[in-house]
Amino acid sequence: MKILSLSLILLLAATVSQGRPSLPLPRLIELxxxxxxxxxxxxxxxxxxxxxxRSWHLGVETSNIINFQTVPANCKDYVEDYLxxxxxxxxxxxxxxxxxxxxxxLALKNDTVNVWIFDLDETLLSNVPFYAQYGYGTxxxxxxxxxKWLEAGEAPVLxxxxxxxxxxxxxGIEPVLLTERxxxxxxxxxxxxxxxxxxxxxxxxxxxxxxxTKISNFKSKERKKLVRSGHTIIGNIGDQWADLAKDSxxxxxxxxxxxxxxxx
Amino acid sequence: MKILSLSLILLLAATVSQGRPSLPLPRLIELxxxxxxxxxxxxxxxxxxxxxxRSWHLGVETSNIINFQTVPANCKDYVEDYLxxxxxxxxxxxxxxxxxxxxxxLALKNDTVNVWIFDLDETLLSNVPFYAQYGYGTxxxxxxxxxKWLEAGEAPVLxxxxxxxxxxxxxGIEPVLLTERxxxxxxxxxxxxxxxxxxxxxxxxxxxxxxxTKISNFKSKERKKLVRSGHTIIGNIGDQWADLAKDSxxxxxxxxxxxxxxxx
Numbered sequence: 017m018k019i020l021s022l023s024l025i026l027l028l029a030a031t032v033s034q035g036r037p038s039l040p041l042p043r044l045i046e047l048x049x050x051x052x053x054x055x056x057x058x059x060x061x062x063x064x065x066x067x068x069x070r071s072w073h074l075g076v077e078t079s080n081i082i083n084f085q086t087v088p089a090n091c092k093d094y095v096e097d098y099l100x101x102x103x104x105x106x107x108x109x110x111x112x113x114x115x116x117x118x119x120x121x122l123a124l125k126n127d128t129v130n131v132w133i134f135d136l137d138e139t140l141l142s143n144v145p146f147y148a149q150y151g152y153g154t155x156x157x158x159x160x161x162x163x164k165w166l167e168a169g170e171a172p173v174l175x176x177x178x179x180x181x182x183x184x185x186x187x188g189i190e191p192v193l194l195t196e197r198x199x200x201x202x203x204x205x206x207x208x209x210x211x212x213x214x215x216x217x218x219x220x221x222x223x224x225x226x227x228x229t230k231i232s233n234f235k236s237k238e239r240k241k242l243v244r245s246g247h248t249i250i251g252n253i254g255d256q257w258a259d260l261a262k263d264s265x266x267x268x269x270x271x272x273x274x275x276x277x278x279x280x
Numbered sequence: 281m282k283i284l285s286l287s288l289i290l291l292l293a294a295t296v297s298q299g300r301p302s303l304p305l306p307r308l309i310e311l312x313x314x315x316x317x318x319x320x321x322x323x324x325x326x327x328x329x330x331x332x333x334r335s336w337h338l339g340v341e342t343s344n345i346i347n348f349q350t351v352p353a354n355c356k357d358y359v360e361d362y363l364x365x366x367x368x369x370x371x372x373x374x375x376x377x378x379x380x381x382x383x384x385x386l387a388l389k390n391d392t393v394n395v396w397i398f399d400l401d402e403t404l405l406s407n408v409p410f411y412a413q414y415g416y417g418t419x420x421x422x423x424x425x426x427x428k429w430l431e432a433g434e435a436p437v438l439x440x441x442x443x444x445x446x447x448x449x450x451x452g453i454e455p456v457l458l459t460e461r462x463x464x465x466x467x468x469x470x471x472x473x474x475x476x477x478x479x480x481x482x483x484x485x486x487x488x489x490x491x492x493t494k495i496s497n498f499k500s501k502e503r504k505k506l507v508r509s510g511h512t513i514i515g516n517i518g519d520q521w522a523d524l525a526k527d528s529x530x531x532x533x534x535x536x537x538x539x540x541x542x543x544x
Contacts, residue, residue, distance in 0.1 A: 064381050070367065071374035078341050078535050080375045103334065110335035111344045117328050271342050 069094035135254030236262035333358035351417035399518030500526035
């Protein structure tokens, strides 16, 4: 934070002294201001302790705690216990049941294609077996190791969401999968989904391989395209607030529990 | 829901047959459509059971479960245990600590009045002693009984929020209280707040006595007025999603736990 501000000040000074802006001046000022208003620095964040891990978890689920890099070290056991417990199953079932009753209560119009958006990881499929090998979220993720895991295509199903996935189809709602997984993982992902019991989708949308677009922006853009092309987004379910944020989130959104990681 | 739709259909039929609309036709059609798309009917809602009360509570905190009239009867013990436990204290402390560290990390501008919005009930003051006498939220609230409780002015403090309230002032942020309590309760409310340790506020805004405006709309309107009159809403804390919704919610919002009731 402070380093960023200092760099911007130096850049601003350089700009002024050279007479030729390296960045447009209004943009430089905007960057300076937003750097000052940005979130906690790493050191500030490290100085917050979370002695009560259940409270930490609730904070994550409610969007009170955001932008965390790793699960607090002292909460490793809590996260392991939770994710291997009946409570995780019950929490997920409660969300999916609520989603289903909501969908069931609607009178759907037939002059549109009614769709339900499903995120993929920690929504349809579980990566807990990977995280179990890597400290249940307390370790910074090794992207190579994670990619190997994804390519193995052996992520188990999250049964409550599969149940919802099937049930909304019986109501005449089409599932659309929207994932931040890169396009290059499409083949193994489709196989993994089919093995897990997901046998139909209207569309499955992957993030362009190598794209640096924020997840919330990528998903928002894809949903707007759906809306513009004759779809009505009846519902949207995911494990990250980023799955449910920004434009065209859906008539109603549902958040599944996930204490393992935070995505923007 | 079905009764509402039927009434509207009859009204529409009456309108057409009489030739003189009792309501403008577009409005009738809008009502019909929105009734169809509205939330669960009471019978549908009653048919959802919540065998796992901790899951139900998490659903409420995450906005997955909305618009409930009462706590599920089988969850009375859970709610009582939670609200009289250390977990409630720890959960509240975690939210307030996060809010404080967020505020502390900001570089505040001095060309504005930086304010923090505080809700009142179940945010600064606790009505748990009232709800303890009335089934911990499992009973439909008797407005007369509740009003008597409010007029007694003996709601105890929520200490974690008092701590945050004091701390943000040390950072140069002004507290503004924004409550759905009616203006007629102003005198007893101010006394209750002072007795609880809240000794200063920049403004305290009550809902006009007898107003039927939805809480979320009332609070949104008041916050927009603040923004238009030279205030910057740095943060906003409350126990209802309705405290944090719609326009000008604040740069960042924080939700305190509350399984007792749901307000719109």
